[in-house]
Amino acid sequence: MITPLSSDWLIAPIVLPTPFPVGDVNVYLYRGQDRLTLFDAGVKTDQAWDALVEQIRELGYEIRDIGRIVLTHHHFDHIGLLGRLVRESRAEVWAHPETLLQIQYHYGYDASHTAYYRGLLREFGVPESWIETFLERREVHRQFLDVCTVDRALYEHDSFDGFRVVHVPGHSPTDTLYLHESGGFTVTGDHIIQGVNPNPIVRRPLPGQERQPSLIQYQQSLLRTRYLPLGKCYPGHGQPFSNHIEVVDHILERQEKRNEKVLNALGQEAQTPWMVAQRMYGNMSAGDFIFCVSVAIGHLELLEHRGVLRCWRDHHGVLWYQRKNAGIRHAFIIPETETTRESVQ
Numbered sequence: 001m002i003t004p005l006s007s008d009w010l011i012a013p014i015v016l017p018t019p020f021p022v023g024d025v026n027v028y029l030y031r032g033q034d035r036l037t038l039f040d041a042g043v044k045t046d047q048a049w050d051a052l053v054e055q056i057r058e059l060g061y062e063i064r065d066i067g068r069i070v071l072t073h074h075h076f077d078h079i080g081l082l083g084r085l086v087r088e089s090r091a092e093v094w095a096h097p098e099t100l101l102q103i104q105y106h107y108g109y110d111a112s113h114t115a116y117y118r119g120l121l122r123e124f125g126v127p128e129s130w131i132e133t134f135l136e137r138r139e140v141h142r143q144f145l146d147v148c149t150v151d152r153a154l155y156e157h158d159s160f161d162g163f164r165v166v167h168v169p170g171h172s173p174t175d176t177l178y179l180h181e182s183g184g185f186t187v188t189g190d191h192i193i194q195g196v197n198p199n200p201i202v203r204r205p206l207p208g209q210e211r212q213p214s215l216i217q218y219q220q221s222l223l224r225t226r227y228l229p230l231g232k233c234y235p236g237h238g239q240p241f242s243n244h245i246e247v248v249d250h251i252l253e254r255q256e257k258r259n260e261k262v263l264n265a266l267g268q269e270a271q272t273p274w275m276v277a278q279r280m281y282g283n284m285s286a287g288d289f290i291f292c293v294s295v296a297i298g299h300l301e302l303l304e305h306r307g308v309l310r311c312w313r314d315h316h317g318v319l320w321y322q323r324k325n326a327g328i329r330h331a332f333i334i335p336e337t338e339t340t341r342e343s344v345q
């Protein structure tokens with residue numbers, strides 16, 4: 001249930017269910033001067049669609065009244081109903097200029113996608129059996145995608161209907177804030193969420209680009225966000241909040257604590273990102289190891305960037321990290337056999 005609003009409401013939260021561990025996702029209906037705008041499009045399930053239709057009706061509108069859908073980023077819990085919404089409302093879709101390419105790159109599942117992730121995870125020292133399981137599980141996401149298009153790219157400093165566009169890459173490369181200065185509020189997507197430390201997941205760079213050290217990029221964006229006049233923040237998950245400086249500081253503090261955990265896991269040895277993830281998280285599952293490895297590589301890259309660690313590539317192309325002041329000591333790698341490979345599957 002959404003909180004009843006007075007008749008002069010400007011922006012209204014709509015909470016939609018998802019079948020994922022993340023729980024509900026928020027979209028927002030905005031009633032500005034221009035046209036009725038929906039921020040984000042939830043997950044592609046009938047339950048989410050029914051919840052959206054019902055809550056928009058409670059606000060006095062129908063799906064067909066939506067004239068514009070604006071995206072906070074391209075992750076599939078925020079774009080799922082886009083195709084259906086566009087078909088039923090003929091609304092325009094406005095988003096970060098990289099959105100379509102990122103969707104294609106993240107969810108393409110073609111041979112180049114598979115080859116990229118296989119190569120990347122090998123660089124991190126992930127065993128082959130885990131890599132194959134990861135690639136198979138990614139296929140499941142296909143059912144939550146729909147054909148969509150973007151009608152207008154929103155660049156940094158663009159403005160529309162009271163909002164200023166601010167790009168804050170990190171959690172995802174398309175993360176965008178929509179800052180409504182006169183209304184004193186901002187639609188923040190998953191960039192900052194109260195009580196959550198969003199960790200960037202390793203991702204494939206666009207053609208011709210290098211892979212970004214995404215945690216470093218995220219910290220740079222957080223430090224910029226900290227000084228923006230965001231006012232009340234409307235996030236992609238959880239409750240709205242008005243203390244965004246505290247929320248940013250809390251995320252940065254938790255990242256520093258994680259740095260310590262990574263250094264403890266590393267000890268004096270040279271280790272791969274996979275080994276660090278294993279030491280930090282113990283028993284990882286096929287469903288969550290990518291998050292654990294992403295935490296490990298994110299912090300290893302951050303610590304290397306700060307000059308604490310050094311990194312090199314062995315003759316198999318695998319990345320190793322070690323404290324700069326440590327002697328050369330490799331952790332022992334147990335070679336993977338056919339038996340262990342099959343037992344994991």
Ligand SMILES: [Zn+2]
Pocket residue numbers: 022025075077078190236237
């Ligand atoms: Zn999300």
